[in-house]
Amino acid sequence: xxxxxxxxxxxxxxxxxxxxxxxxxxxxxxxxxxxxxxxxxxxxxxxxxxxxxxxxxxxxxxxxxxxxxxxxxxxxxxxxxxxxxxxxxxxxxxxxxxxxxxxxxxxxxxxxxxxxxxxxxxxxxxxxxxxxxxxxxxxxxxxxxxxxxxxxxxxxxxxxxxxxxxxxxxxxxxxxxxxxxxxxxxxxxxxxxxxxxxxxxxxxxxxxxxxxxxxxxxxxxxxxxxxxxxxxxxxxxxxxxxxxxxxxxxxxxxxxxxxxxxxxxxxxxxxxxxxxxxxxxxxxxxxxxxxxxxxxxxxxxxxxxxxxxxxxxxxxxxxxxxxxxxxxxxxxxxxxxxxxxxxxxxxxxxxxxxxxxxxxxxxxxxxxxxxxxxxxxxxxxxxxxxxxxxxxxxxxxxxxxxxxxxxxxxxxxxxxxxxxxxxxxxxxxxxxxxxxxxxxxxxxxxxxxx
Amino acid sequence: xxxxxxxxxxxxxxxxxxxxxxxxxxxxxxxxxxxxxxxxxxxxxxxxxxxxxxxxxxxxxxxxxxxxxxxxxxxxxxxxxxxxxxxxxxxxxxxxxxxxxxxxxxxxxxxxxxxxxxxxxxxxxxxxxxxxxxxxxxxxxxxxxxxxxxxxxxxxxxxxxxxxxxxxxxxxxxxxxxxxxxxxxxxxxxxxxxxxxxxxxxxxxxxxxxxxxxxxxxxxxxxxxxxxxxxxxxxxxxxxxxxxxxxxxxxxxxxxxxxxxxxxxxxxxxxxxxxxxxxxxxxxxxxxxxxxxxxxxxxxxxxxxxxxxxxxxxxxxxxxxxxxxxxxxxxxxxxxxxxxxxxxxxxxxxxxxxxxxxxxxxxxxxxxxxxxxxxxxxxxxxxxxxxxxxxxxxxxxxxxxxxxxxxxxxxxxxxxxxxxxxxxxxxxxxxxxxxxxxxxxxxxxxxxxx
Numbered sequence: 082x083x084x085x086x087x088x089x090x091x092x093x094x095x096x097x098x099x100x101x102x103x104x105x106x107x108x109x110x111x112x113x114x115x116x117x118x119x120x121x122x123x124x125x126x127x128x129x130x131x132x133x134x135x136x137x138x139x140x141x142x143x144x145x146x147x148x149x150x151x152x153x154x155x156x157x158x159x160x161x162x163x164x165x166x167x168x169x170x171x172x173x174x175x176x177x178x179x180x181x182x183x184x185x186x187x188x189x190x191x192x193x194x195x196x197x198x199x200x201x202x203x204x205x206x207x208x209x210x211x212x213x214x215x216x217x218x219x220x221x222x223x224x225x226x227x228x229x230x231x232x233x234x235x236x237x238x239x240x241x242x243x244x245x246x247x248x249x250x251x252x253x254x255x256x257x258x259x260x261x262x263x264x265x266x267x268x269x270x271x272x273x274x275x276x277x278x279x280x281x282x283x284x285x286x287x288x289x290x291x292x293x294x295x296x297x298x299x300x301x302x303x304x305x306x307x308x309x310x311x312x313x314x315x316x317x318x319x320x321x322x323x324x325x326x327x328x329x330x331x332x333x334x335x336x337x338x339x340x341x342x343x344x345x346x347x348x349x350x351x352x353x354x355x356x357x358x359x360x361x362x363x364x365x366x367x368x369x370x371x372x373x374x375x376x377x378x379x380x381x382x383x384x385x386x387x388x389x390x391x392x393x394x395x396x397x398x399x400x401x402x403x404x405x406x407x408x409x410x411x412x413x414x415x416x417x418x419x420x421x422x423x424x425x426x427x428x429x430x431x432x433x434x435x436x437x438x439x440x441x442x443x444x445x446x447x448x449x450x451x452x453x454x455x456x457x458x459x460x461x462x463x464x465x466x467x468x469x470x471x472x473x474x475x476x477x478x479x480x481x482x483x484x485x486x487x488x489x490x491x492x493x494x495x496x497x498x499x500x501x502x503x504x505x506x507x508x509x510x511x512x513x514x515x516x517x518x519x520x521x522x523x524x525x526x527x528x529x530x531x
Numbered sequence: 532x533x534x535x536x537x538x539x540x541x542x543x544x545x546x547x548x549x550x551x552x553x554x555x556x557x558x559x560x561x562x563x564x565x566x567x568x569x570x571x572x573x574x575x576x577x578x579x580x581x582x583x584x585x586x587x588x589x590x591x592x593x594x595x596x597x598x599x600x601x602x603x604x605x606x607x608x609x610x611x612x613x614x615x616x617x618x619x620x621x622x623x624x625x626x627x628x629x630x631x632x633x634x635x636x637x638x639x640x641x642x643x644x645x646x647x648x649x650x651x652x653x654x655x656x657x658x659x660x661x662x663x664x665x666x667x668x669x670x671x672x673x674x675x676x677x678x679x680x681x682x683x684x685x686x687x688x689x690x691x692x693x694x695x696x697x698x699x700x701x702x703x704x705x706x707x708x709x710x711x712x713x714x715x716x717x718x719x720x721x722x723x724x725x726x727x728x729x730x731x732x733x734x735x736x737x738x739x740x741x742x743x744x745x746x747x748x749x750x751x752x753x754x755x756x757x758x759x760x761x762x763x764x765x766x767x768x769x770x771x772x773x774x775x776x777x778x779x780x781x782x783x784x785x786x787x788x789x790x791x792x793x794x795x796x797x798x799x800x801x802x803x804x805x806x807x808x809x810x811x812x813x814x815x816x817x818x819x820x821x822x823x824x825x826x827x828x829x830x831x832x833x834x835x836x837x838x839x840x841x842x843x844x845x846x847x848x849x850x851x852x853x854x855x856x857x858x859x860x861x862x863x864x865x866x867x868x869x870x871x872x873x874x875x876x877x878x879x880x881x882x883x884x885x886x887x888x889x890x891x892x893x894x895x896x897x898x899x900x901x902x903x904x905x906x907x908x909x910x911x912x913x914x915x916x917x918x919x920x921x922x923x924x925x926x927x928x929x930x931x932x933x934x935x936x937x938x939x940x941x942x943x944x945x946x947x948x949x950x951x952x953x954x955x956x957x958x959x960x961x962x963x964x965x966x967x968x969x970x971x972x973x974x975x976x977x978x979x980x981x
Contacts, residue, residue: 246688
């Protein structure tokens with residue numbers, strides 16, 4: 082509050098009166114899709130951003146190995162550099178925005194920037210998930226600031242909701258559609274009745290899926306995000322090995338049709354539950370009732386359904402990826418951090434106050450769920466009895482059975498929905514069932530949530 | 532950061548290390564439903580709240596005219612007082628939480644608290660909507676802090692989303708289900724096919740609606756909230772006269788059935804749109820496609836669908852009222868403000884940076900929409916021609932017509948859906964149509980959104 086600077090506003094904002102003369106100097110590292118979006122946003126809404134920060138901003142550096150390609154956005158050539166460390170070591174730079182991704186150079190850049198007294202903004206979920214402890218320890222060691230809203234669900238301010246909006250709550254559960262690619266594929270399979278392979282091809286042709294879609298369809302990207310959400314909910318930083326991960330590759334269009342017969346849709350969910358002194362962290366395809374709000378989340382959209390002990394159910398929805406949605410979150414972080422800098426104080430990163438060792442992650446075998454089971458059985462009398470016999474032995478009771486295709490003496494799908502059962506028992510039962518002569522392929526299991 | 536205080540944690544949190552020795556002292560005024568919820572939350576999750584603030588808290592006062600009724604929550608009798616001004620004038624109190632509602636005493640309390648250098652938290656939407664200018668001017672005059680997350684949509688952190696999470700965006704539109712009572716009534720009418728009157732009675736018996744439901748069903752409460760949301764989106768503080776308000780009393784179960792025939796549901800929406808240099812602010816029943824995410828928001832739940840120029844579509848969902856959901860928002864505000872106090876600095880309320888006079892609110896006559904029109908016409912040949920003749924004169928073109936009930940020579944409903952048309956023309960046409968001999972009652976108009 083040392084001085085007031087008036088900047089003539091073109092509009093729509095009135096002339097900006099800055100509370101601080103301090104200019105917030107930004108070094109952006111990574112001029113790819115998101116980097117481009119951030120530059121566009123800072124250009125398009127510069128006055129808005131400066132008004133909200135209460136100080137002027139300057140984008141001093143844009144670093145990338147490729148600084149010659151035309152990205153459809155105008156940048157003063159003098160800000161371009163191929164040397165990321167030049168940015169990190171520039172004493173003028175207040176905030177380093179890391180948007181190169183991955184766990185190699187990005188980690189070095191972030192740690193160096195923190196050591197150099199700079200605040201850091203990152204969209205790098207893989208890095209936070211794989212090396213969260215190291216990163217957040219470094220933040221604490223230098224009493225620095227890091228912000229990472231863009232790392233989970235792109236433009237949806239869900240980290241802010243968890244850290245601040247729902248801060249009065251013990252988070253009881255979170256169900257997240259946190260991978261847009263998988264949600265797009267499952268949506269197309271559901272709406273158009275096409276196969277997984279066809280839907281994946283469409284997603285690839287639209288740029289929603291990479292040529293190698295492993296990270297998305299195997300649930301790894303979703304696990305990265307669930308790890309961050311779960312850590313925020315608990316206050317302890319989890320590790321990837323804490324998360325059970327199962328992708329969508331085994332889901333067929335038939336499963337989606339059968340699920341619909343029971344009034345359910347299939348979504349890839351990241352699930353966090355806290356109960357009885359332990360937490361569950363799991364990513365897997367899930368049958369959800371069609372009436373559940375998450376079932377209405379279509380295409381590449383993301384949503385997180387969060388239940389707190391005080392607030393009850395809440396949900397946050399929006400685009401989880403893409404140039405501008407992700408830039409929206411990066412720039413929101415910039416405003417948060419910029420306001421702290423302009424006001425001459427650090428923003429206290431106090432979200433992780435618990436030791437990981439104080440939190441028990443429930444073993445997957447110990448969870449309870451209802452299950453959708455698709456058996457591939459030979460269509461002869463007595464088969465149903467054999468299967469329910471094994472299930473009964475493991476105390477798994479059936480709520481519904483569905484068998485549409487009948488071809489006497491041939492292998493046909495038989496679908497069952499169970500009541501609540503222990504995962505361990507279900508797995509043991511399926512192991513036994515899959516050895517039966519009357520059963521052809523490995524039984525498909527999809528967990529259910531209500 | 533002058534000292535570190537270690538408090539042994541019972542659990543689930545690890546021992547709390549406070550960054551500040553400063554105790555945040557709270558004076559709560561209004562021990563009704565929400566006040567009770569706040570006390571419960573501060574008791575149940577005290578350690579969590581203190582950890583997130585980074586400082587201990589003390590609830591020093593709970594003021595209410597009635598301090599003898601049993602509210603099912605234990606409070607040390609020494610904190611109870613019937614004298615609100617005692618709280619406001621206590622030099623120990625850092626934060627005054629105003630939960631008495633209304634525009635009389637509450638306003639005096641808030642203004643006095645601010646003048647006494649205290650931070651204020653309020654859930655009072657009516658006060659902020661009716662006297663926002665005065666309140667926010669007072670905040671600015673004393674360089675104070677006010678927080679009001681609980682004033683809109685209870686536990687949903689939508690004000691935080693607008694102010695901070697979406698801060699990089701020009702907000703293009705908002706569609707809000709921001710009155711739980713009206714949404715409950717419309718949900719019951721839709722799902723159970725019951726009349727408005729029956730649904731209202733159910734809402735009243737469940738405590739969702741007051742004995743006098745005017746504020747809710749006439750759209751006034753929704754307008755209060757829309758005013759706050761619109762002011763946040765624009766940066767200028769609106770007044771109630773800027774908002775067009777229409778309630779749900781004229782919607783019949785028949786209208787809901789007819790709308791469903793066209794694939795639409797009926798919701799009471801608060802609508803904000805910014806385009807072509809002006810904004811629209813209106814509350815009215817609205818036909819929304821059944822596939823729209825807002826159409827899946829049922830019962831007393833609230834949701835706000837916000838579109839920004841950078842982030843695209845987002846939505847925020849949860850309980851908009853009630854003891855604990857609202858307390859969740861109040862306590863989130865307490866943590867925000869408490870952190871600022873613990874860190875020895877003010878949180879800059881910089882959300883309203885534009886002058887109201889710089890913003891043009893579009894006259895309702897100038898808006899464009901599609902319309903659902905229900906005429907009450909006599910069932911004789913030529914009637915359709917007469918009506919479409921008048922509509923055509925005002926350049927209103929019809930996209931669909933629906934007439935199910937036919938009783939020759941009697942008055943029956945005739946429903947039309949228009950293409951986009953100017954409100955002014957539609958009103959003029961209906962004025963003319965309603966004078967026709969073949970038309971019995973005033974034509975019902977419901978605007979549509981896609």
